[in-house]
Amino acid sequence: MPRPQDHFGRKARAEGYPARSVFKLREILEKFPLLRPRARVLDIGAAPGSFSILLLEKLKGGGEVTGVDLAPAIAVPAGTPGYLYISGDIFEEGVYTRIRSRAPFDLIVSDAAPATTGTRELDAAQSMALAERVLDIAADCLSAGGSLAVKIFQGAGEREYLARLRSRFKTARGFKPQASRSESFETYYIGMGFIPG
Ligand SMILES: C[S@@+](CC[C@H](N)C(=O)[O-])C[C@H]1O[C@@H](n2cnc3c(N)ncnc32)[C@H](O)[C@@H]1O
Numbered sequence: 001m002p003r004p005q006d007h008f009g010r011k012a013r014a015e016g017y018p019a020r021s022v023f024k025l026r027e028i029l030e031k032f033p034l035l036r037p038r039a040r041v042l043d044i045g046a047a048p049g050s051f052s053i054l055l056l057e058k059l060k061g062g063g064e065v066t067g068v069d070l071a072p073a074i075a076v077p078a079g080t081p082g083y084l085y086i087s088g089d090i091f092e093e094g095v096y097t098r099i100r101s102r103a104p105f106d107l108i109v110s111d112a113a114p115a116t117t118g119t120r121e122l123d124a125a126q127s128m129a130l131a132e133r134v135l136d137i138a139a140d141c142l143s144a145g146g147s148l149a150v151k152i153f154q155g156a157g158e159r160e161y162l163a164r165l166r167s168r169f170k171t172a173r174g175f176k177p178q179a180s181r182s183e184s185f186e187t188y189y190i191g192m193g194f195i196p197g
Contacts, residue, residue: 008179012050018075020086021111022050022177024188025149029058031175032190034107036146038062041185042105042141044090044134045112049075055109056083065093066102069112090133103141110150113186120185124155131189132159139168140195146194153185166192 008020012074015022035058045050055065057153060074061082067074068086076083084102090093090112112134114126131152139147148169154159159173165172170193180186 002013002085010185016047017053020179021045021056023079024111024177025051025054025109027177027179028109028149028175029054030186032147032149032192034190034192035059036106039106040064040102040104040143041066041135042099042102042108044108044110044137045069046085049073050110051109051179052076052083052085055113056080063106064075064102066099066105066122068099074188090130090137096137096162099137099139104143104146105141106143106146108134108138108142108146108150109149110148113151120155124153125187127151127153127186128158128161128194135161135164135168142194142196144194144196148189148191148194149190150191152189154187155185158187160190161184162189165189169193170195183188 008023010018012022041055045197046052048070052065052067064082066084072087084188086098112130131150134150171190172191174187176187
């Protein structure tokens with residue numbers, strides 16, 4: 001029997017997206033009012049490009065999307081109006097400076113994930129380090145009232161992370177899209193109503 005991942009992967013490619021993660025963001029955007037018209041969006045861990053493509057489609061030519069990833073390039077064609085791709089590591093200061101030059105953002109999404117080692121504790125710890133960095137970027141670059149959706153591999157301090165989110169957003173909660181069900185390990189945390197300061 002085909003694995004659910006293969007099913008979603010084929011369906012994504014048939015619909016013109018390079019990765020099945022598109023279905024996760026679709027579900028998140030259907031469930032939570034994160035994306036307003038003409039929003040400025042930061043897509044962290046953007047390669048191969050499904051999230052960015054979906055965000056551009058939903059914005060219908062309004063707003064702006066900035067993608068950032070370690071990969072040298074992604075599936076969004078160079079020169080797409082309203083889109084900037086930054087190739088690099090979000091822990092690097094130079095990359096951070098480039099991200100910051102596009103701020104403020106109304107929405108930050110992060111699907112960033114470490115290369116998995118097979119050791120769950122290590123993978124979860126590396127994922128949490130990424131999520132912490134994403135929250136630091138959000139604290140500095142989100143506009144008042146803005147939103148954050150961030151992927152986390154469960155198993156390393158989610159309770160503390162949620163508490164940190166709740167101190168910076170009016171509401172914060174976990175959400176596991178149907179399309180993530182086959183990956184029991186991952187979930188998303190959603191913060192809405194960013195409180196600056
Ligand atoms: C699951 S993929 C993202 C899929 C993407 N959301 C899409 O829709 O096509 C996770 C991505 O996180 C990126 N990543 C991991 N660590 C990173 C870091 N420190 N800085 C930037 N990107 C990172 C990886 O290179 C990888 O492309």
